[in-house]
Amino acid sequence: MKTPEHALEATGFLDEESVARTMTNATCEDLERWWAEVSRRGTPVVDPGSDRVTFLWRGKHVRDDAEGAESVHLAMNRVTDKALYDHGLMRHVPGTDIWVRTLELEPSLRVSYAFTPMSPDQQRRSGPPRFNAYDSLLDPFNTGQPLVDRGRHGLSIHSGPAAPSQREWDDHRSRRLRGRIVRDVRALPHAEASGRARDHWLYLPSVMQNEHQAAHLPLLTIFDAENWFGNLWLPYALEAAADSGRIPPVAVLGIANNDTPDRIARLGANTGFLRDVAEHATAWAEDCARTVGIGLRGREGRIIAGQSLGGLSALVAALELPHAFGHALAHSPSLWWTPDGASKPHDLGTREGMDWITERYQASTPEDVSVEIAIGEREGLTVPRGRILHRTMLDAGWSSALTMYTGGHDFAWWRGAVVDGLARALRTEPHEERTSDSYFDPSMRSSIAPAQY
Structure with a gap:
């Protein structure tokens, strides 16, 4: 035996x-x-x-x-x-x-x-x-x-054995970072009514340049920097992606949260906060880059990205600040959110009609901003609601793409989606739209999970 x-x-x-x-x-x-x-x-x-x-x-x-x-x-x-x-x-x-x-x-x-x-x-x-x-x-x-x-x-x-490659993230923490990371605690002048400062992170790649012309790099602005810089080591993966040719070297401006109430207040479609990020935080990043001979590209090379409430903020930024960003990556956006602050994730299951952000896009005039929405197939009602948002944006004339990932409300696939989205936004890879009705239905094996935080 x-x-x-x-x-x-x-x-x-x-x-x-x-x-x-x-x-x-x-x-x-x-x-x-x-x-x-x-x-x-x-x-x-x-x-x-x-x-x-x-x-x-x-x-x-x-x-x-x-x-x-x-x-x-x-x-x-x-x-x-x-x-x-x-x-x-x-x-x-x-x-x-x-x-x-x-x-x-x-x-x-x-x-x-x-x-x-x-x-x-x-x-x-x-x-x-x-x-x-x-x-x-x-x-x-x-x-x-x-x-x-x-x-x-x-x-x-x-x-899983058929999960999409995330080769940039394989052993990325064992790499030696060639670029530099700057961290500063700064208060944004208008949005921070309490005067409370927050961490600003900046990653600047190491790039070749001559003495007469500074390199001009795309700039990714991303929320939840306490995770992307503090826990996930995003710059290391981006260097690996640049080394492989998937993306060009990209500078990253990360905006951190102080705690959960601060995150909800600042990332809940807060236009004043987003304007401060676009103007003052970006100006700080430009000043830091300039001191080491690096220039940052204008709006056509600027990408704003976020997940969950940060994904909602990326959608609002594309809608209200099109002069500041040429691209928006909205991963698992919090479609349940409403301006009165009373909505919760589970409200997606009882709401009739369109979600607040979808109504905003339906009534909008399209701008020259490319938007990519990405959703996990295990995200319950966010899946059909996200499809409605995507279709509404297309009908309104926006440049919108929808990509589905097999996963939940999870940094495990969000981290891959950041690199995928950068590759498409910066035109190094075409967008392969995966939005057919054959996506995974969690009800086939278990009940659909409620809407996400």
């Missing part, structure tokens, strides 16, 4: 049932050999013959150790969160330190995940995640670079 570790080596896959069947009450020696094989192979374990994927966590159960967990939750963006929370509850194998969960996942899915061991007196946390906090634990057997690395905490990534 084959031992469990030999079965894993032979088939390349173990599911919940086989793990429970072969490992219940395993000896300490068998457990150590089994975990050694898991560590050698890496996780998650993908079944080459189906869409099944198995995730494993090592930890004692409270029955066996007072410091152990009563349950472990596999927290996976829009796969096991919100209404789908119970899908992430892992199965404990009796008499062992093995927790296992097998899920059916699309081969093209790229998704972030982490583990949350729960003690008997610990309550499940509800609502949106805490600002810039990563409380769950990384997968110690995942051999890829984490999405967010905070020691034991952070977010791991599962990329």
